[in-house]
Amino acid sequence: MELKVDQDKCLGCGNCVVSCPVNASISPDAAGGHGPKTDDVIMMVENGLVKLFNVDKCAQCGTCPLFCPTDAIYLE
Amino acid sequence: MVANIKEVKTEGCNIKRLGEENRELSYNDEICVGCGICEKICPVEAIELGSIGGIVRTSVDESKIAIDENKCVLCGMCSVGCPVDALDLKIDETSIKEMDEYPSLIKSAEIDDETCIYCKACETACPRDAITIARILPDRTKLVTGEIEIDKDTCIDCGICEEMCPADAITMEHKLPTSDDPTVSSDINVDKEKCVYCLICKKSCPVDAIKAVCRSCSYGEYDLNPEDSEITGSSFIDEETCVDCGWCQEICPVDAATVEKAFEGELIIDQDACEACGTCVDICPCNVLSFPKAEIGEPTPKVNADEKYCIYCGACENACPNEAIEVKRTEIRHTPTKSKSWEKRLESLKT
Numbered sequence: 001m002e003l004k005v006d007q008d009k010c011l012g013c014g015n016c017v018v019s020c021p022v023n024a025s026i027s028p029d030a031a032g033g034h035g036p037k038t039d040d041v042i043m044m045v046e047n048g049l050v051k052l053f054n055v056d057k058c059a060q061c062g063t064c065p066l067f068c069p070t071d072a073i074y075l076e
Numbered sequence: 077m078v079a080n081i082k083e084v085k086t087e088g089c090n091i092k093r094l095g096e097e098n099r100e101l102s103y104n105d106e107i108c109v110g111c112g113i114c115e116k117i118c119p120v121e122a123i124e125l126g127s128i129g130g131i132v133r134t135s136v137d138e139s140k141i142a143i144d145e146n147k148c149v150l151c152g153m154c155s156v157g158c159p160v161d162a163l164d165l166k167i168d169e170t171s172i173k174e175m176d177e178y179p180s181l182i183k184s185a186e187i188d189d190e191t192c193i194y195c196k197a198c199e200t201a202c203p204r205d206a207i208t209i210a211r212i213l214p215d216r217t218k219l220v221t222g223e224i225e226i227d228k229d230t231c232i233d234c235g236i237c238e239e240m241c242p243a244d245a246i247t248m249e250h251k252l253p254t255s256d257d258p259t260v261s262s263d264i265n266v267d268k269e270k271c272v273y274c275l276i277c278k279k280s281c282p283v284d285a286i287k288a289v290c291r292s293c294s295y296g297e298y299d300l301n302p303e304d305s306e307i308t309g310s311s312f313i314d315e316e317t318c319v320d321c322g323w324c325q326e327i328c329p330v331d332a333a334t335v336e337k338a339f340e341g342e343l344i345i346d347q348d349a350c351e352a353c354g355t356c357v358d359i360c361p362c363n364v365l366s367f368p369k370a371e372i373g374e375p376t377p378k379v380n381a382d383e384k385y386c387i388y389c390g391a392c393e394n395a396c397p398n399e400a401i402e403v404k405r406t407e408i409r410h411t412p413t414k415s416k417s418w419e420k421r422l423e424s425l426k427t
Contacts, residue, residue, distance in 0.1 A: 001127050001138060021351035021397045031351060059397030061355040062133030075130040 001075050003042070003058040005050050009072035012048040016064035016073045017041070022057055043073070082145035088162075091145045099150040101165045103143060107316060108162035109361040110140045111389035114154035117421050122147035123154060129355040129395040153421050156180055156410070159338055159389050160319050160361065179413035179422065181338035183320045187311040191332035194309040198324035198333055203363040203385075206318040211309030218304035222273030222290040224266050230285035233261035237277035237286060245270035246277060321362035321385045340407035341388035341427075343381055349400035350378040356392035356401060365392065403427070 017023060017030055023041040024031035036044055039053045043064070050073060064073050083090040088103040110128035124142045131138050152165030152172045156179055165172050172178040187198065187207070194211035226237075238246045249262040273290035292300070311332075313324075324333035343364070356379065357365045368380045390403040404427050413419055 001130055001136060019353070021353035021355070024351040025349065025398050059129070060127030061129030061353060061395060061397040062127075062131075062358075063129070063353040063355060063397070065130075065134045075127075075134050075136045 001060055003052065003055050003060065003064075004074055004076050005043070005052055006072050006074070007049045007051075009070045010050045011070055011072070012045050012050065013069065014045045014050075015067040015069065016043055016050060017045055019063050019067040021061065021063060022059060026057075080145040080148055080150065082143075088139070089143065091143060091148050091150065093150050098168050099152075099165065101143070101148065101150055101152070101155065101163065103139075103141065104162050105139045105141075107160055108140045109160050109319065109389060109391050110359060110394065111159060111391040112141075112394050113157045113159060113389065113425060114141060114163055116425060117153045117157035119151065119153060119417075119421060120147050120149055122149070125394060127395075128359055128391060129397065133355070133358055152178065153418065156418075157422065157425060159183070159387055161316070179410045179418055182336060182409040182411060183338040184334075184336045185313050185318050185320050185324065186334050187313060187324065187328075188332045188334070189309075189311055191330055192309070192311055192328075193330050193332070194307055194311075195329060197327045197329065198311075201323045201327045202318075203321060203323060203361060204317045204319055206314040206316075207324060208312045208314075209309060210312070211307055213307060214305050216272070217269055219300065220272045220290065220292050222271075222288065222292070224268070224271055224273065224277075224286070224288040226264055226266060227285045227287070228264065230283055231264060232283050232285075233259060233264070234282060235261070236280050236282065238264075240276050240280045242274065242276065243270045243272050245272075319361050319387060319389075321364075321387055323363065323385055326384050336409075337387055338409050339388040339405050339425075340409075341386075342404040342406070343383050343386050343388070343392075344402040344404065345377075345379060345381055346400045346402075347377050347379075349398050350396075351398050351400075352378040353397065355395045355397060359391050359395040361389070361391065362387055 018033050020042055026041050027036035027038050030036040042054050042057050043050055043052050081092045088105040091101045093099045112125040115123045115125045122144045126138055126140050130136055131140055155163040155165040173180045194209050196209045199207045199209045235248050238248045245267045248264045251262050275288050278286040278288040320335050320337055322335040325335040362385045364381055364386045366380045368376045370376050388403055388405050393401045393403045408422055408425050
């Protein structure tokens, strides 16, 4: 199983970036909604679309798919 | 060498080896809670626990554990260690959990029907919907008695009593008036099976057409036969889905439920590492974990835990993406075994 994104579906809302518990532990600003201060996080919104930076850090907890409004981020 | 055969089913799989004795390991993914004890106890590393958070919380189509049929030696240790009986090894059609030669975890949940008052608190609380309480309620007409009569000559067919009656016991036969019969109702009746003699109709009638008296009010409880108010019933615990979490025991107001747990231990939550993602809350088969209600100005823990309901299975620890949970197992209760290797494997579940 792996975390994947479908940029065609992404609205760039950043719900995944904010909800991700691993992002929050790496960059506390992420959970606050200010946007991560480092690209050490799992995913970030770049140019209006979500991008995976460190998929290896994903613990596959299933939190981000719960908050994504368009199923653009998913586990497969 | 005889090869194992793997049979994949909609909800789980079977691994078989046919020979002098037939061994068959069955795995039920619906019952599995993703604790990973099977992975820990397996002596040949044939079992791999999946990412339970993702499997349970998203639509990903994956089984909670993967069993490699080429590594599995069909020893049955996983089936003995499984705290929820999602795995079962059968030798010639008999489960090893029923064989005296094999150890089994000591765990049970029971409801004593003699003590049970059929309040259904356990049925509502059971996190696995494993409890069914069937109850037969007393006959309502025997609990309240009285007299009621409507004087149809005085009645003006206003329908107020029908509208006010909380028990829907009064019915009026509404109709349109005609020159032949210029009334708005052809009849009015009280269903004495439904009437509770509350006297609301009598009090609300604008023309005092209703005469009613409540005997329970006049004679108090002396008029009641205790047998008439008896509630009978029966309780049922589905052993297949029950995880022996203890909710029924804790919530029962009359101590009718008794739960025996196989593991003792400790559940430690690092509130600083927790990011409140809710994975553990969703994973826990026992509803041990919940989000606390936030009080303004009060620092609240990110996640609440009540160990009373914990079976120390460790599913939450495996699923937590922030390593904020530690589940310690200090005691494993099982029936005795003469085998040193089995004893050792079961002891290895302690942390």
